[in-house]
Amino acid sequence: MQDIREPLLTLRGVTKLYDRFRAVDDISLDIRRGEFFSLLGPSGCGKSTTLRIIAGLEQPEHGDITLNKVTLVNAESGVFLPSQKRNMGMVFQSYAIWPHLSVFDTVAYPLAVRKMPKDQINTKVREMLHLVGLEGYENRMAPMLSGGQQQRVALARALVYEPHVLLLDEPFSNLDVKLREQMRIELKLLQRRVGVTVILVTHDQLEALSLSDRIAVMNAGHVEQLGSPADLYENPRTAFVRDFIGASLQLRGKLLGRAPEGATIELDGAGRLEGRLHDGAALRDGGEITATIRPESLIVGPADGAAQPNSIEATVQALLFVGDKYECVLKVGGQDVRSFLPRARGRAAYEEGSRIRLTFPASEVTIWPR
Amino acid sequence: MAAIDAGSPVGVRQTGPRRSLLSNVSCTLLLLVMGLMVLYPLVLLIYGSLVIEQVDGTKTLGFEMWVTAWQQPGMIQAVTNTFKRVFFTEIIAVPAAVLLAWLVARTDLPGKKLIDNFFWIALFLPSLPVVLGWILLFDPDYGAVNKFFMMHLGFSGPPLDIYSFSGIIFAHLASRSIAAKYIFLVPAFRNFDASLEEASVVAGSGPLATVWRIVIPILMPAVLITVAISLTHSLESFEIELVLGPPTSFYVFSTKMYALIHDNPPLFGAATVLGLSVLVVILPLIVWQQRLIGTRSYVTVTSHFQARVLRLRRLRWPIFGVIAALGLIITATPVTCLMIGTFMNLFGHFELNQVWTTNHWAKVLSDPVLLHALSNTIILAGSAAFVGVLWFAVVAYISVRTRYPARKVLDFVTWLPATLPGIILGLGLLWMFLTVPIFKPLYGTIVVLIIAVMINSVTTGVQLIKSNMVQIGYELEEASFISGASWFYTFRRIVLPVLGPALISVALLTFNSAARNISNIAMIVTGDNRPLSMLQIDYMSDGQYESAAIVGVIIVLLTLGVAMGARAVSRRFGFRTT
Numbered sequence: 001m002q003d004i005r006e007p008l009l010t011l012r013g014v015t016k017l018y019d020r021f022r023a024v025d026d027i028s029l030d031i032r033r034g035e036f037f038s039l040l041g042p043s044g045c046g047k048s049t050t051l052r053i054i055a056g057l058e059q060p061e062h063g064d065i066t067l068n069k070v071t072l073v074n075a076e077s078g079v080f081l082p083s084q085k086r087n088m089g090m091v092f093q094s095y096a097i098w099p100h101l102s103v104f105d106t107v108a109y110p111l112a113v114r115k116m117p118k119d120q121i122n123t124k125v126r127e128m129l130h131l132v133g134l135e136g137y138e139n140r141m142a143p144m145l146s147g148g149q150q151q152r153v154a155l156a157r158a159l160v161y162e163p164h165v166l167l168l169d170e171p172f173s174n175l176d177v178k179l180r181e182q183m184r185i186e187l188k189l190l191q192r193r194v195g196v197t198v199i200l201v202t203h204d205q206l207e208a209l210s211l212s213d214r215i216a217v218m219n220a221g222h223v224e225q226l227g228s229p230a231d232l233y234e235n236p237r238t239a240f241v242r243d244f245i246g247a248s249l250q251l252r253g254k255l256l257g258r259a260p261e262g263a264t265i266e267l268d269g270a271g272r273l274e275g276r277l278h279d280g281a282a283l284r285d286g287g288e289i290t291a292t293i294r295p296e297s298l299i300v301g302p303a304d305g306a307a308q309p310n311s312i313e314a315t316v317q318a319l320l321f322v323g324d325k326y327e328c329v330l331k332v333g334g335q336d337v338r339s340f341l342p343r344a345r346g347r348a349a350y351e352e353g354s355r356i357r358l359t360f361p362a363s364e365v366t367i368w369p370r
Numbered sequence: 371m372a373a374i375d376a377g378s379p380v381g382v383r384q385t386g387p388r389r390s391l392l393s394n395v396s397c398t399l400l401l402l403v404m405g406l407m408v409l410y411p412l413v414l415l416i417y418g419s420l421v422i423e424q425v426d427g428t429k430t431l432g433f434e435m436w437v438t439a440w441q442q443p444g445m446i447q448a449v450t451n452t453f454k455r456v457f458f459t460e461i462i463a464v465p466a467a468v469l470l471a472w473l474v475a476r477t478d479l480p481g482k483k484l485i486d487n488f489f490w491i492a493l494f495l496p497s498l499p500v501v502l503g504w505i506l507l508f509d510p511d512y513g514a515v516n517k518f519f520m521m522h523l524g525f526s527g528p529p530l531d532i533y534s535f536s537g538i539i540f541a542h543l544a545s546r547s548i549a550a551k552y553i554f555l556v557p558a559f560r561n562f563d564a565s566l567e568e569a570s571v572v573a574g575s576g577p578l579a580t581v582w583r584i585v586i587p588i589l590m591p592a593v594l595i596t597v598a599i600s601l602t603h604s605l606e607s608f609e610i611e612l613v614l615g616p617p618t619s620f621y622v623f624s625t626k627m628y629a630l631i632h633d634n635p636p637l638f639g640a641a642t643v644l645g646l647s648v649l650v651v652i653l654p655l656i657v658w659q660q661r662l663i664g665t666r667s668y669v670t671v672t673s674h675f676q677a678r679v680l681r682l683r684r685l686r687w688p689i690f691g692v693i694a695a696l697g698l699i700i701t702a703t704p705v706t707c708l709m710i711g712t713f714m715n716l717f718g719h720f721e722l723n724q725v726w727t728t729n730h731w732a733k734v735l736s737d738p739v740l741l742h743a744l745s746n747t748i749i750l751a752g753s754a755a756f757v758g759v760l761w762f763a764v765v766a767y768i769s770v771r772t773r774y775p776a777r778k779v780l781d782f783v784t785w786l787p788a789t790l791p792g793i794i795l796g797l798g799l800l801w802m803f804l805t806v807p808i809f810k811p812l813y814g815t816i817v818v819l820i821i822a823v824m825i826n827s828v829t830t831g832v833q834l835i836k837s838n839m840v841q842i843g844y845e846l847e848e849a850s851f852i853s854g855a856s857w858f859y860t861f862r863r864i865v866l867p868v869l870g871p872a873l874i875s876v877a878l879l880t881f882n883s884a885a886r887n888i889s890n891i892a893m894i895v896t897g898d899n900r901p902l903s904m905l906q907i908d909y910m911s912d913g914q915y916e917s918a919a920i921v922g923v924i925i926v927l928l929t930l931g932v933a934m935g936a937r938a939v940s941r942r943f944g945f946r947t948t
Contacts, residue, residue: 057848083851096849099842100867109863110853157853167852 008033008197009054009165014063014073016049023049024060025221031165031199036191038200038208041218042244048169050218051201055090055167056083067164089158089196090167093174095150097142103129103153104138110161128160131190148179155187159194166191168200172207184211205245209233217241237279239290239368248292249339251332252370255287263367265291270333271312275365288370295340297364303355311359316341316350326350330358397774400764404783407825411798412790418801419642439643444619448626449648455535455611455622456604459542464597466543467551473689474552475559477680480690486556488697492549494933495701496886498609498906499922500545501532502915503704505613505718506711508532508540512718533617541610544700550603551596558592577680591662598659599788605652606791608889613910623648624793628892631797642801645794656789705926708919717915730916740905744924747901750819751884751928758824759877762831763869769832770839788829792889796822800893814896822891823884831876838872871939878936882929902928 007030016024024046031037039047052058054065056072059080065073072081098106107128111121129135132152137145142153151171158166171187172180188211191198202208208215209229217224217232217240225232225241236242253267262276263283275291283289303313312332319341320327326341328350341350350356422434439445473479474486507515508530516528531537566588570580608624615625623644630641682689711717715727734740768774769781787795799822803813812818846868850860866873888903895904902925909918 055848055852057851083848084854084856087854088852090849090852092845092849094843094845096843096845098846098849098864098868109850109855113854113859154849157849161854 006033007031008068009199010066011050011054012064014050014053014060014065015075016046016053016058016060022221024053027063027221027223029216029223029226031197034195034197035213036188036198036200036211038202038212038215039218040202040205040208040215040244041224043203045218046221047201047203047218051167051169051199054165054199055088056081056086087161087163088165088167089161089163091151091154091158091169091171093170095154095174097145097150097153099141099143101142102138103134103140103142103145106142106153107156107160110157114161124160125156128156131159131193132156133186147175148183151175151183155190159190159196162196164197166196166198168198170201170203172202172204180207187211209245217244219244235279242292242366242368246294247338247340248294249298249337251291251337252335253289253291255283255285255289255367257285258283262362265289265367267291267312268333268335270314270335273312273360273365274310274362275360275367276363278366278368283367283369290368290370291365292368293360293365297361298339299359299361300341301357301359303357308357308359310362310365311357314356314358316352316354316356319350319352330356332358394774397768397772397780398776400768401776401780401783404765404780404828407821408783408786408795408828411795411802414801414805415642415646415794415798418805419639419646435639436643439637439640442630442637442640444621444626445640445644448621448623448644449651451620452605452622452624452648455538455542455607456601458535458539459547459604460597460601462539463543463547463551463600464593467548467555467596468593470548470552470693471555471559473693475556476562477682478686479682479693480686481694485690485693485697488694488701489549489552490933490937491701491930492697493546493553494882494930495545495705496903496922496925496929497541497545498613498886498888498903499708499919499926500704501541501610501613502711502906502910502919502922503707504532504541504544505915506707507703508537509718512720514718514720533614535618535620538610538614538620541614542604542607544704545610547600547604549700551600554596554599555592558589562589595659595662598655598662601655602652602659602789602791605648605655606793606889608793608892609907612888612907624791624889627793627797631800631893641797645791645797648791649794659789660785708922708926711919712916712923714916717919730920734917734920740902740921743900743902743905743921746816746899747885747903747925747928749816750823750899750901751881753816753820754823754827754884755877755881757820758827758831758880759873761824762828762876763835763873765828765832766835766839770836771844784832785829787825792826792887793892795825796890796893803894813894814898816899818894819891819899819901820884822894823887824880826887826890827880827883831880834876834879835869835872838869842868874939875936878932878939882933882936885929885932886925 009029009031011027011029014024014027015022027046027050039050041047049058053060053073060073060075062075063073064071064075064079067086071079072086073079098109101109104125107125108121111124116124126135126138129138132155134149134152134156137149142150145153151174154171168187172183175183184207200208200211209232212229214226214228215232216226219240225237227235232241233246236245242248251267251270251273253265253273256264256266256272258264258277262274265273265275267273273291277283299308299311301308314337315331317329317331317336321343325343328339328341330337330339341356419435420431420433421429422432423429470485470489474482479485505513507513508528510516510528510531510533513528513532516530519525519529520527530540532541562585566584567580570584571577575583606624607622608628611620611622611625612628615621621629627641627644630637630644712730713726713728714720715722715724715729719725765780765784769777769784774780799818803809803818846864847860850864851857855863885901886903888907891901891904892907895901900908902921906918906921906925909915909921
């Protein structure tokens, strides 16, 4: 029995150039057996290219990749194992459903390639279609199916030959919101059942946070931060990760002074706050800073209430009801800041123009250099 | 899960699938061959027009040939005639085609399928047999319609003399001139997103203001491209003028070139100079067309595009009646007349005692000349279709799927034949096969003609395959690679079946245009490799109109049958719209 923590797939210094542009810039990753791993980032950050390099659809200029200790790519010595021999499964963003094949033939295709006997193919395909909930659709032409069904066909095709790794390239982006939520849950359940290692590429933080065991946040061709969803959310290491994952209320100000347990800041025209300095933030007193807090950590009360420590007043500029909460623009001193306000039961707690008091638990405020 | 199958070669130096198949070397080779077939003849024309052979055999460069050429009578007349003819044809054809396309695409006109079919047939009908059909009706002396007007309606002269300027314009309008534009415009009109129109209506514009300020400006590029393309096509027209022009000494540049080559002795120099001069004159047009096509954005049809349909109300059926009558006139009428002509003792003469006979059919069908020409046509069109489709597919694949550095040059060479008049390309090939020693043995063989007609089809063929490849997307192939399939397995089970219908229809279209082609091959045909289309020309210049009509009927059956096959194929496989 191999150690469960031992990496299945390893990328070392992988770099892909398009002319001079470094689409993927010196990426190293270890993906563990059976984990759900996501590459998350904005469009053009190189996440899809990284996936395609893993799949063998793009050839990197530098770096090497091993799967199960077998070399797939070693750019320096010119080793490149083509896609067909990597035994990986992939679901494309467009699903890449072949227009001339039935559902059965589509799922049977990889098995036919592997010269499996007919009766065995038959059993396997039927099992797979049962697993993705498509029994009864065997003879349907695949393009005649709905988007969600097409995706299931693509998933079945990618899983039927028990690949080492399942690669998913923005698989949900072509589905409408309701279907996307449903497919997300189905995918998670399916992965649990099959136990396959999954690498998901997505620009949707919600997708990545909810599905993944670990996430690599990518930006401009390199990995910004790698960690568990909770880790990334609670301890973002860079401003990029902080802004990309989850929402945060951001205030501009200056550093007044620091103490062992925290620091004091002066907000532009709105009073003082206590908070903790971001790890390793090199800041002089008087330096420009951004103070951030996750909206759910804010304590909101009426402006005329008892003055709390570490609180400031704000005016509600715009209030958007989004169901479980309010999205709002607040005026804090001279600054317009975006945030969320909890929804109060039974009565309208705020209205546009009303004054409110925001209390900042000092341990939840992070101070970043600006 | 086990490690990668023991059998798989690990660590072998291998490159990605798209690079290993078509290396840069073979791409360049292909480009050179295409350049040789398209550009080299053109270079030879220019060079040839500037070389002067002295009495002692030495050669010098100079403009002497250009000077003497223009002293030939009728040269300038031929050029002005060309543009006059094009102008009067297009000024009628463009508005007519726009109106027809709009009626079919954007209104609730009934019988749209039927109307569509009429214009498709008109597009695929070979011009020469159609003209022959019209001669039966509009010959100034015996034409049936003219006679009827003069005898029963008191006309003193023929209302339409087919052998005249207006007759030639009529022949153009009633054959492909309107039909081709209609076919080209309808998809653009159909794909127009109705929400753009609706936005204007909601914003308070009336229907007319919407058409004027929204619909027309948005569709203008499509109309302009149609005009640009049809101008070049119209300019190169040859066979209609070849048959209808000479009786009144009306020559356009292409027929003048043909006449110069068939002079005794042949005036190669003058013909070359004339061809090149026309090329210089239409150069701005070619540049304009290229720029228009370069900036074109593809309109894609998706399910949420909805055509807003204008209701014609009471005018619905009357308008349908007029268009259907028009459709019958440009298709069934000339073909029927052509058929009738083959069974007449003397073509078009209904006043004889013995009007009908089957003698001509008996004579022509037993004539080895016809059988030889028929077999030439089938070999010519068949090989052009088969070789052509492979060639076009490779060019399209390089252009769409590879990162071959000289792709743009390849695209340019592919596009060039569509803008160069066929007769000039033909003359260039004649120079090439007569003056370049290594090509000389090919002259007089069918290979020469196969090359000429393939060049004529390369632009459309490559374009059609390319647009299909783009639509299909590379991911279909990648999904197959990922599934474990090799390149050849993928090609056999994914690429070919998916692209198959497009390839079949390109092959059939190439066959069709090869079988009726005249202008590209007129210069290089010899007695031995003469196909049906040229045989018909020769019969007509001998005055054997009955035999010419029989050959015409055979060509019509051959081309139309194949064209209908092409339509059926592309319709049966739903993922492509024609």
